[in-house]
Amino acid sequence: MDMLANLSLGFSVALTLKNIGLCFVGCLVGTLIGVLPGVGPIATISILLPITFGLDPTGALIMLAGIYYGAQYGGSTTAILVNIPGEATSVVTTLDGHQMAKQGRAGVALGTAAIGSFFAGCVATVIIAALGAPLTRLALLFGPAEYFSLMVMGLCFAVVLARGSILKAFCMIMLGLLFSTVGTDLETGQERLTFGIPSLSDGIDFSVLAMGVFGFAEVLRNLEAPEARDVVKNKIGRLLPGWDDIKQSIKPVLRGTAIGGILGILPGNGAVLGPFASYTMEKKLAKDPSRFGKGAIEGVAGPESANNAGAQTAFIPLLTLGIPPNAVMALMVGAMTIHGIIPGPQVMTRNPDLFWGMIASMWLGNLMLLVINLPLVGMWVKLLQVPYRLMFPAILIFCCIGIYSVNNQPLDVAFTALFGLFGYLLIKLGFEPAPLLLGFVLGKLMEEKLRQALIISRGSFFTFVERPISAGLLLVAVAVLAIALLPSMSKKRDEVFTE
Amino acid sequence: MSLNQIERAQGLRVRSTQDLAGGLFMIALALGAFVFTWDLPSGTLRQLGPGMLPKAFAVICAGLGAMLALASLRYNGEKLSGWSWKGIFFALGGALLFALTIRGFEFGPIRVPALGLLVSGPLLIFFSGLAADDRRIKELLIFAVAMSTACILLFKYALSLPIPLAPWLLGI
Numbered sequence: 249m250d251m252l253a254n255l256s257l258g259f260s261v262a263l264t265l266k267n268i269g270l271c272f273v274g275c276l277v278g279t280l281i282g283v284l285p286g287v288g289p290i291a292t293i294s295i296l297l298p299i300t301f302g303l304d305p306t307g308a309l310i311m312l313a314g315i316y317y318g319a320q321y322g323g324s325t326t327a328i329l330v331n332i333p334g335e336a337t338s339v340v341t342t343l344d345g346h347q348m349a350k351q352g353r354a355g356v357a358l359g360t361a362a363i364g365s366f367f368a369g370c371v372a373t374v375i376i377a378a379l380g381a382p383l384t385r386l387a388l389l390f391g392p393a394e395y396f397s398l399m400v401m402g403l404c405f406a407v408v409l410a411r412g413s414i415l416k417a418f419c420m421i422m423l424g425l426l427f428s429t430v431g432t433d434l435e436t437g438q439e440r441l442t443f444g445i446p447s448l449s450d451g452i453d454f455s456v457l458a459m460g461v462f463g464f465a466e467v468l469r470n471l472e473a474p475e476a477r478d479v480v481k482n483k484i485g486r487l488l489p490g491w492d493d494i495k496q497s498i499k500p501v502l503r504g505t506a507i508g509g510i511l512g513i514l515p516g517n518g519a520v521l522g523p524f525a526s527y528t529m530e531k532k533l534a535k536d537p538s539r540f541g542k543g544a545i546e547g548v549a550g551p552e553s554a555n556n557a558g559a560q561t562a563f564i565p566l567l568t569l570g571i572p573p574n575a576v577m578a579l580m581v582g583a584m585t586i587h588g589i590i591p592g593p594q595v596m597t598r599n600p601d602l603f604w605g606m607i608a609s610m611w612l613g614n615l616m617l618l619v620i621n622l623p624l625v626g627m628w629v630k631l632l633q634v635p636y637r638l639m640f641p642a643i644l645i646f647c648c649i650g651i652y653s654v655n656n657q658p659l660d661v662a663f664t665a666l667f668g669l670f671g672y673l674l675i676k677l678g679f680e681p682a683p684l685l686l687g688f689v690l691g692k693l694m695e696e697k698l699r700q701a702l703i704i705s706r707g708s709f710f711t712f713v714e715r716p717i718s719a720g721l722l723l724v725a726v727a728v729l730a731i732a733l734l735p736s737m738s739k740k741r742d743e744v745f746t747e
Numbered sequence: 748m749s750l751n752q753i754e755r756a757q758g759l760r761v762r763s764t765q766d767l768a769g770g771l772f773m774i775a776l777a778l779g780a781f782v783f784t785w786d787l788p789s790g791t792l793r794q795l796g797p798g799m800l801p802k803a804f805a806v807i808c809a810g811l812g813a814m815l816a817l818a819s820l821r822y823n824g825e826k827l828s829g830w831s832w833k834g835i836f837f838a839l840g841g842a843l844l845f846a847l848t849i850r851g852f853e854f855g856p857i858r859v860p861a862l863g864l865l866v867s868g869p870l871l872i873f874f875s876g877l878a879a880d881d882r883r884i885k886e887l888l889i890f891a892v893a894m895s896t897a898c899i900l901l902f903k904y905a906l907s908l909p910i911p912l913a914p915w916l917l918g919i
């Protein structure tokens with residue numbers, strides 16, 4: 249009953265005219281930017297972050313949630329129409345989705361993806377509402393040692409689930425942690441690695457890092473590759489799936505929602521696995537697996553539902569424990585911090601209307617996607633045809649105005665350009681920068697918890713293995729790393745990510 | 748294949764310039780961090796000092812970099828590919844121009860007045876747009892003006908962000 253009362257509180261917050269409007273605008277601009285090829289959800293959210301600055305925290309978060317879902321759905325749209333996945337989780341959608349589009353069934357693919365996502369979103373909202381309160385209570389039992397171990401486990405998962413080489417992902421996480429130590433030390437007030445630059449004394453600004461490494465560097469990467477955009481020339485066709493399509497999709501949607509929802513809760517980057525797992529499962533269960541890769545609707549319905557369910561349940565570790573499970577959620581932490589909210593168990597107890605309002609707005613965001621995006625498909629297709637030579641200056645000016653507005657500091661823009669160069673260097677060296685952002689956001693929290701834990705244990709590292717929960721979490725971390733490093737598994741992992 | 752060749756194939760040589768450079772890059776960054784945190788006290792386990800974690804992270808980074816560099820001698824991987832200097836110069840240069848002109852800038856004898864978004868915006872778009880291989884100057888000029896107008900309407904008026912518009916002309 250608690251859950252219903254909480255949800256109704258949430259809806260009473262989310263369903264004001266202003267907040268519905270914010271959610272609507274968020275979804276719209278999120279899709280608008282997210283649909284641009286080569287701009288994934290991370291870049292989209294960092295570009296759009298500044299437009300939430302003028303709002304009150306609740307409104308800002310509601311808008312951000314809208315932007316997030318819009319960006320996610322925009323990624324799926326480009327995957328289906330242009331065969332360019334916005335991020336790892338929509339890679340699978342390109343396989344069958346783009347084939348369907350080539351057969352003139354782009355509309356049905358987009359429609360199925362939207363309806364599947366909406367269903368998954370509804371279920372995931374209920375899951376969050378149901379798990380929010382108990383997990384928050386659990387989180388309050390966690391001491392610094394448990395928190396530290398939990399973050400270690402999360403980072404291990406992130407290493408294992410990152411694309412490309414494990415060693416390189418590890419490098420990025422550690423580099424992110426190293427970057428997080430820049431700035432004034434919280435306990436002693438001593439400056440670390442600031443080189444006497446005043447604006448570094450608060451640490452590297454989160455949005456500067458994110459926009460440099462994901463906004464600017466991405467532009468530089470795209471500029472060098474001559475663009476091969478495989479925009480579907482066929483008609484989009486009707487949007488609503490027919491009766492046969494629905495019959496074929498119902499079960500994959502249900503299974504995808506379950507898989508994605510469960511994997512998304514993992515404090516590592518579990519959400520990324522959902523679509524892959526769902527696709528593999530549908531292929532195994534299908535009567536005729538050879539249809540997959542040639543435009544099977546199950547191959548769109550299942551993974552898209554898993555994608556959206558995971559994208560949403562990934563909020564659970566963030567909202568209850570304050571620990572972002574992946575780079576996009578790390579971005580949400582940054583965004584919340586800018587608005588003066590420190591994510592964690594205390595949000596729910598101290599700001600219940602913000603917490604439940606945001607959860608209710610997640611459902612609202614999913615509904616918006618269904619209502620506004622499908623009718624606007626024609627517009628998205630037109631946008632996909634904008635040449636990159638005009639697209640990237642627009643991206644750059646959004647980034648620059650955004651960065652400037654964070655602190656009204658022109659110097660921040662110069663720093664962002666520097667980080668853009670740095671991110672480009674990383675790309676050239678074959679490093680995938682997403683884990684860096686996660687390490688960077690977790691770093692400060694990890695240092696704080698490590699220090700607290702060591703003070704409590706009087707300088708004994710054994711505290712991490714003596715306390716049962718902490719020991720269990722570390723054990724899981726070691727096990728995950730060990731399994732991933734086994735030769736047979738690392739081969740399989742390569743297969744999963746190249747498929 | 749003769750035995751000689753097999754032996755040579757298994758010997759140590761650079762098999763992935765990308766990984767080697769990546770490893771060296773990590774080591775260099777770690778060394779830099781280590782040098783610059785040298786003075787900071789590490790403290791004790793009971794009371795960690797400000798230098799402890801940066802140094803620990805730097806050591807791990809260097810270790811990982813060394814592993815990566817060694818692995819590049821053992822496993823085949825990708826080669827380093829060329830840089831797009833044009834992209835760096837125009838796109839990042841455009842951002843720098845924006846940073847310099849938006850609120851003005853003073854450095855020794857060089858003085859740039861505060862030009863505001865009205866000038867900085869088109870400047871950024873036009874300059875960075877030159878990075879594209881298939882640029883069209885006329886199109887770019889029109890786009891620079893149109894996009895800046897849209898940005899001014901969106902950010903300055905719709906979202907009312909405190910960004911200078913044209914202090915030299917309008918006083919705001």
